[in-house]
Amino acid sequence: MADSPIRVTLPDGSTRDYAGPVTGTTIAADIGPGLAKAALAIRIDGQLVDLAAPIAADAEIAIVTRNDGDDEVLELLRHDAAHVMAEAVQELYPDAQVTFGPAIEDGFYYDFARDEPFTPDDLEHIEKRMHEIVARDEAIHREIWDRQQAINFFKDKGEHYKAEHIETLPADVDISIYRQGDWLDLCTGPHLPSTGKLGKAFKLTKLSGAYWRGDANNAQLQRIYGTCWRDKKELNAYLTMIEEALKRDHRRLGREMSLFHLQEEAAGSVFWHPKGWTIYRACEDYMRRRLEAADYHEIKTPQLYERVLWERSGHWEKFRDDMFVLADAGERVLGLKPMNCPGHVQVFRQGIKSYRDLPLRFAEFGSCMRNEPSGALHGIMRVRSFTQDDAHIFCTEDQIVSETAAFCALLTSVYRDFGFDDVLVKFSDRPPVRAGDDATWDRAETALREATEAAGLPYEMNPGEGAFYGPKLEFVLRDAIGRQWQCGTLQVDFVLPERLDAAYVAEDGAKHRPVMLHRAILGSFERFIGILIENYAGRLPLWLAPVQVVVATITGEADAYAIQVTEKCAAAGLRVASDLRNEKINYKVREHSLAKVPVMLVVGGREAEQGTVALRRLGGKAQETLAFDEAVSNLTREAAPPAST
RNA sequence: GCCGCCGUAGCUCAGGGGUAGAGCACACCCUUGGUAAGGGUGGGGCCGUAAGUUCGAUUCUUACCGGCGGCACCA
Numbered sequence: 001m002a003d004s005p006i007r008v009t010l011p012d013g014s015t016r017d018y019a020g021p022v023t024g025t026t027i028a029a030d031i032g033p034g035l036a037k038a039a040l041a042i043r044i045d046g047q048l049v050d051l052a053a054p055i056a057a058d059a060e061i062a063i064v065t066r067n068d069g070d071d072e073v074l075e076l077l078r079h080d081a082a083h084v085m086a087e088a089v090q091e092l093y094p095d096a097q098v099t100f101g102p103a104i105e106d107g108f109y110y111d112f113a114r115d116e117p118f119t120p121d122d123l124e125h126i127e128k129r130m131h132e133i134v135a136r137d138e139a140i141h142r143e144i145w146d147r148q149q150a151i152n153f154f155k156d157k158g159e160h161y162k163a164e165h166i167e168t169l170p171a172d173v174d175i176s177i178y179r180q181g182d183w184l185d186l187c188t189g190p191h192l193p194s195t196g197k198l199g200k201a202f203k204l205t206k207l208s209g210a211y212w213r214g215d216a217n218n219a220q221l222q223r224i225y226g227t228c229w230r231d232k233k234e235l236n237a238y239l240t241m242i243e244e245a246l247k248r249d250h251r252r253l254g255r256e257m258s259l260f261h262l263q264e265e266a267a268g269s270v271f272w273h274p275k276g277w278t279i280y281r282a283c284e285d286y287m288r289r290r291l292e293a294a295d296y297h298e299i300k301t302p303q304l305y306e307r308v309l310w311e312r313s314g315h316w317e318k319f320r321d322d323m324f325v326l327a328d329a330g331e332r333v334l335g336l337k338p339m340n341c342p343g344h345v346q347v348f349r350q351g352i353k354s355y356r357d358l359p360l361r362f363a364e365f366g367s368c369m370r371n372e373p374s375g376a377l378h379g380i381m382r383v384r385s386f387t388q389d390d391a392h393i394f395c396t397e398d399q400i401v402s403e404t405a406a407f408c409a410l411l412t413s414v415y416r417d418f419g420f421d422d423v424l425v426k427f428s429d430r431p432p433v434r435a436g437d438d439a440t441w442d443r444a445e446t447a448l449r450e451a452t453e454a455a456g457l458p459y460e461m462n463p464g465e466g467a468f469y470g471p472k473l474e475f476v477l478r479d480a481i482g483r484q485w486q487c488g489t490l491q492v493d494f495v496l497p498e499r500l501d502a503a504y505v506a507e508d509g510a511k512h513r514p515v516m517l518h519r520a521i522l523g524s525f526e527r528f529i530g531i532l533i534e535n536y537a538g539r540l541p542l543w544l545a546p547v548q549v550v551v552a553t554i555t556g557e558a559d560a561y562a563i564q565v566t567e568k569c570a571a572a573g574l575r576v577a578s579d580l581r582n583e584k585i586n587y588k589v590r591e592h593s594l595a596k597v598p599v600m601l602v603v604g605g606r607e608a609e610q611g612t613v614a615l616r617r618l619g620g621k622a623q624e625t626l627a628f629d630e631a632v633s634n635l636t637r638e639a640a641p642p643a644s645t
Numbered sequence: 646g647c648c649g650c651c652g653u654a655g656c657u658c659a660g661g662g663g664u665a666g667a668g669c670a671c672a673c674c675c676u677u678g679g680u681a682a683g684g685g686u687g688g689g690g691c692c693g694u695a696a697g698u699u700c701g702a703u704u705c706u707u708a709c710c711g712g713c714g715g716c717a718c719c720a
Contacts, residue, residue: 205714206715210716216647220647223716225714256656322719469720
């Protein structure tokens with residue numbers, strides 16, 4: 001049977017005809033030796049596959065080279081880097097078993113099973129061997145194996161994880177094996193034509209533990225992370241970016257700007273210093289204003305509750321291990337609150353509530369304690385005692401939609417005031433372990449979905465990630481360097497009002513259960529302030545800056561005048577400090593710049609004489625000379641927090 | 646919690662079986678200087694905690710505590 005002719009269409013619209021099945025390798029060679037050399041893979045009807053994959057029918061194709069801008073090329077390179085790393089590891093450490101090794105954002109990793117731990121020195125050896133494997137330019141081939149043959153092969157080799165993996169693959173998938181040199185791995189591909197095409201722009205970055213199949217009950221593997229790019233320039237840009245991110249680390253800035261500290265006797269709790277606490281209060285004051293304007297009622301509920309309450313709410317069963325529990329002098333067992341909702345229900349339950357009271361919104365800057373696992377602690381971002389900008393909205397089922405829409409509007413407006421314009425919403429539906437029956441979950445999920453759509457925010461699904469009592473929305477913001485932070489949340493809860501017996505009298509005169517909406521915008525103040533610090537690299541906007549203005553003198557002659565200016569600023573409500581030290585102005589400018597003070601008012605003999613100030617902005621080169629009254633009133637206006645009028 | 650690494654002055658870090666060093670910061674003195682480091686002098690450490698090995702431990706071993714990077718967790 002003769003092959004039927006094949007026509008391929010190139011991205012520029014031109015076509016090429018072949019007598020029979022053909023591969024990207026051939027086509028690239030036909031087009032030119034330069035392309036043949038640069039070709040990494042081929043896109044056939046939009047799908048990225050091996051260059052050597054047969055084209056058996058007419059198709060639109062594109063030969064893919066490393067300079068094609070799209071992310072799939074990077075993914076291809078990174079996945080290959082993972083394979084080259086695995087080959088290097090197994091050459092150097094034959095006792096290491098391979099498991100999984102995917103491309104990830106910015107790089108790749110590979111998980112190995114090996115009794116002996118890898119050391120940082122090992123990374124250097126592995127990286128060196130990787131470069132050798134690239135230099136060997138081993139051809140990479142794809143093979144389809146018989147399933148049982150593959151299982152036996154890997155078992156014989158002592159590669160138990162691979163064998164187990166194949167056994168769990170669906171029966172209808174091809175068992176594709178990629179071979180490079182003497183090494184091979186089970187993989188779906190696609191891959192480069194040879195290891196030489198990987199290039200040199202990769203680097204192994206870190207070593208860590210990881211569980212087999214991501215489950216903490218399974219064996220722990222050793223993961224090696226690396227980064228990989230198209231070329232050295234991109235690699236260096238990435239490494240520079242990492243250094244920059246390190247510089248804006250809130251833990252470092254918190255110390256340098258003396259905002260807060262942490263110490264081991266209080267692991268997981270923050271010691272706020274005056275400057276840090278000023279930021280905190282600015283956030284809290286702002287939130288209080290926003291909540292009041294949105295018809296929330298602020299309350300304060302206890303820290304300690306008896307065990308029975310946690311049993312009734314369901315927290316005892318699910319979160320007891322993560323709670324701080326203590327015994328009082330008698331028989332009672334008390335738990336420090338890990339969340340505020342049971343307390344809010346107690347407030348709701350006082351007196352008889354009518355449908356006319358709904359929606360009733362209780363807000364609390366609630367201090368919570370959770371015994372987070374030691375490995376989870378991270379600066380002030382993940383701590384054991386923290387304060388949520390928490391609120392619970394008690395409403396009817398009919399009110400879910402309007403309350404959700406109002407909340408979404410409030411949240412986006414708050415984020416914008418803090419400088420975050422980019423918000424992503426994730427919709428998390430029922431988790432495998434949950435309270436409440438399926439019919440209730442159906443109702444809650446339907447209501448929330450409707451509400452989300454009504455709010456008009458784009459959202460994506462996050463299946464199985466809901467809270468144990470209800471579905472939730474998670475609000476993710478994007479910071480100045482593109483990182484995503486989940487801060488806000490809105491959770492629909494039909495369960496807790498039932499468990500804690502919250503009720504209102506409806507129009508029909510009968511008692512009904514309210515729905516509870518749990519919601520937070522910032523999440524926790526501690527974490528949110530950490531995010532703010534990193535987002536702004538410490539250079540907070542004027543309204544949040546702990547010290548907004550420093551009045552610095554050039555000579556001692558200006559001291560009296562500087563004090564006058566400082567007092568005027570303070571009287572206008574600005575957070576101001578004066579620097580009358582016997583230091584040169586260069587020194588003062590440098591020091592306050594490093595302290596990230598947004599505005600300096602420099603005064604010398606001239607200014608004192610003329611009643612002016614030289615206003616200098618953080619990071620700015622020029623100064624502006626203004627009458628000091630004018631400077632103060634301008635700054636006062638500029639420093640006003642959003643929504644403060 | 647798990648794996649790996651780390652813990653020396655306020656900070657960043659060097660050192661190394663015989664009880665320690667640098668830079669910055671700090672204090673004092675000189676300098677009154679016009680927008681990112683003026684000069685000099687000086688003080689400062691139970692080398693994370695506890696046990697073990699040793700004539701002797703900050704250095705080697707072990708355990709614990711804490712930190713860092715991940716993993717797992719995140720109501």
